[in-house]
Amino acid sequence: MRILKTIFCTTAFLTLATSIQAQVLDSIPDPEVEPPMEELQPSDVALNTTPQAGPRRKLDGIAAVVGDYVILDSDIEKTLYDLRLQGATEEDVDNCSLLGKLMEDRLYAHQAVQDSILVSDDEVYAQSDRYLQQFEQRLGSMEKVLEFYKKATVEDLREELYEINKLQMLSQRMQQEVVGEIEVTPEEVRQFFRDIPEDERPVFGAELEIAQIVKKPEVPEEEKQKVIDRLRRIKQDVEDNGASFRVKAILNTDDEGSKSNGGFYSINRQTSFVKEFKDVAFSLREGEISEPFETIFGYHIIYIERVRGQELDLRHILIRPEIPKEALEAAKVELDSIRQQILDGRYTFAEAAKNFSDEKETKNEGGQLRNPENFDSKFELTKMDPTLYNQVRNLKDNEISYPIFEDDPRGGPPSYKILMVTNRYDEHPADFARDYLKIQELALRNKQFEAIRDWISEHIEDTYISVSAANQSCDFSNNWLKQ
Numbered sequence: 409m410r411i412l413k414t415i416f417c418t419t420a421f422l423t424l425a426t427s428i429q430a431q432v433l434d435s436i437p438d439p440e441v442e443p444p445m446e447e448l449q450p451s452d453v454a455l456n457t458t459p460q461a462g463p464r465r466k467l468d469g470i471a472a473v474v475g476d477y478v479i480l481d482s483d484i485e486k487t488l489y490d491l492r493l494q495g496a497t498e499e500d501v502d503n504c505s506l507l508g509k510l511m512e513d514r515l516y517a518h519q520a521v522q523d524s525i526l527v528s529d530d531e532v533y534a535q536s537d538r539y540l541q542q543f544e545q546r547l548g549s550m551e552k553v554l555e556f557y558k559k560a561t562v563e564d565l566r567e568e569l570y571e572i573n574k575l576q577m578l579s580q581r582m583q584q585e586v587v588g589e590i591e592v593t594p595e596e597v598r599q600f601f602r603d604i605p606e607d608e609r610p611v612f613g614a615e616l617e618i619a620q621i622v623k624k625p626e627v628p629e630e631e632k633q634k635v636i637d638r639l640r641r642i643k644q645d646v647e648d649n650g651a652s653f654r655v656k657a658i659l660n661t662d663d664e665g666s667k668s669n670g671g672f673y674s675i676n677r678q679t680s681f682v683k684e685f686k687d688v689a690f691s692l693r694e695g696e697i698s699e700p701f702e703t704i705f706g707y708h709i710i711y712i713e714r715v716r717g718q719e720l721d722l723r724h725i726l727i728r729p730e731i732p733k734e735a736l737e738a739a740k741v742e743l744d745s746i747r748q749q750i751l752d753g754r755y756t757f758a759e760a761a762k763n764f765s766d767e768k769e770t771k772n773e774g775g776q777l778r779n780p781e782n783f784d785s786k787f788e789l790t791k792m793d794p795t796l797y798n799q800v801r802n803l804k805d806n807e808i809s810y811p812i813f814e815d816d817p818r819g820g821p822p823s824y825k826i827l828m829v830t831n832r833y834d835e836h837p838a839d840f841a842r843d844y845l846k847i848q849e850l851a852l853r854n855k856q857f858e859a860i861r862d863w864i865s866e867h868i869e870d871t872y873i874s875v876s877a878a879n880q881s882c883d884f885s886n887n888w889l890k891q
Contacts, residue, residue: 474873484506617785757775
């Protein structure tokens, strides 16, 4: 039981690092649903706004201080409200455990500053602007967003998001410094599994293995050339006439994630951008603009704004070629033909995937999909992406779906695909050989948890920490009271 509790704590550590940001988004209600007036409004919760006066309010006080960071009673109240909006119960989280988690976040952020692990203002504002865009999409207009969060101007809301995002980004980077290099050997995985009592081993839910064949529409060469010529004109205007690359990005880029911030990103070699993008970025000098180049998302140019050791501050412009409706229809017709050839026995599904699929990540594995959580071939039904689940839930064994239209969630061009469930697995207790990848993941999380626990214990001793009298009776999992 001790080991499984440790795994639970480790999972919480890994997922709660971004919880405040997720809560900000999740706390936005359906705009058609009016919240009960007697409840604490989410606008007082998701952001660091001062709670409104009323009979159910209490004066705000200091719950704890960690280094240079102050945690207010209202910070606990706000985060607790958000968690309960997401379904958490009093058994899942209480004031004391939540205060402990908020103190951990502040300890990471405080130590990040001490260790000169910094985040640039551009990075933080870029993140804040992405959230603003999502707020606007959720509520329908920026006016409704400001009304919901009781802010007079977009700048007021942006500044408040800045403070939230900066703390979270510092915290995440410090955590990554602690656990980023940790790995587990096969022997460590084996020993970890042996240490779990047989009657306490986890039970894995029903699972599916899924394969797919993808056809992407052919983009006419003249459409590609239009985009390349347009990017070259932008590059020339910046280089020859001193035009602002930032403004050009705002006006031209198809990358909605960076549009409002002038195409800005800060990256290093480990940043999860496609290889082609990073190869070009790291081949440029400070102040240089690349030639147009292609990735799965479209065509780009990159401007290197600043080189900071192994990190780059850059701006980019992405433009996607127009895809004619005729090209999309042709992809669908071709995929339907491939499906029929499989049904007629001319190819197996795996053979057809290797011969015809346009998805390089899966075609050489016979179209086999990989679970993005652990890169295993199995998808647990209760944890499957809802869109994928709905696409396969009614498929019988060896049945092939009709062509399904799909927008690329990463922002690439749309495509058509056919799907087949290749294997089904019933719910079962963990088996070392069958579930090795899942057990390996649990073993890694356990080792990360132990590293984090040791790191927190060490840095609590070296950091100024004060806990209010009202919270002195909390049974913290860490020695915040230094007793």
